[in-house]
Amino acid sequence: MKRRTLLSMTTVIVAATAGCSGNENDTDGGGNGGNGGETGDDTDGECEQDVLVDTTETVAAGDALTYAFELNEGWTLDMIIESLGEGARPTVHLEDPEGTLVLEEGPAELIYELVEIGSSGEHTLRIRNEDLEASGEFDVRVDHVSPAC
Structure with a gap:
């Protein structure tokens, strides 16, 4: 909290x-x-930030949370994933629109990543509980931030 x-x-x-x-x-x-x-696009130099995910989720042993986002080239994905409690540790995988893995991080109790988006389109984020025996609670915050920020 x-x-x-x-x-x-x-x-x-x-x-x-x-x-x-x-x-x-x-x-x-x-x-x-x-x-x-009024807000505009990133060409007028204004800082824009969209909250894509702000939640706490329970993830069963070995399962994953999956999110799909329309992201803009040149913007930044700002991610904080934290394991609450003991045992379960998340790993994070981010794939671009072509299915290429652009980020793989973890397992760790706290993952904080800033990723510059290389191409516009639908990106897939998977947050997996690497513990195969215990479920875990993950606090997830993901923001899409313009280059002007």
Whole structure:
């Protein structure tokens, strides 16, 4: 629970500093030249962050959680996977749209990875409980972050 509070505080700090554009035409304080706080694509230099997963899941021995995400080339996937309790340890596998393994990490009690996305399209994330005897509870947070952040 403490980690979620810290992440929330970090997100607020990032969001607050990301709005500082130094643009004289920024009349609304949104950091986007006064266009009413609308978000745009990454070409206008705004920081965008999408929370893709923020959950705690119980995973049976040897089983896996599987997620599919539409990700943008050049953006970053920010992942924190933590084993809560004893025994079970996660491994993380990320595959690009062609099925190529771009990340394999673990097993570990805590996995923190920043992965720059090499190609746009549907990516598959698998979080497997490597313990073959005990189920485990995993706290999972995955964010999709624009290059401007």
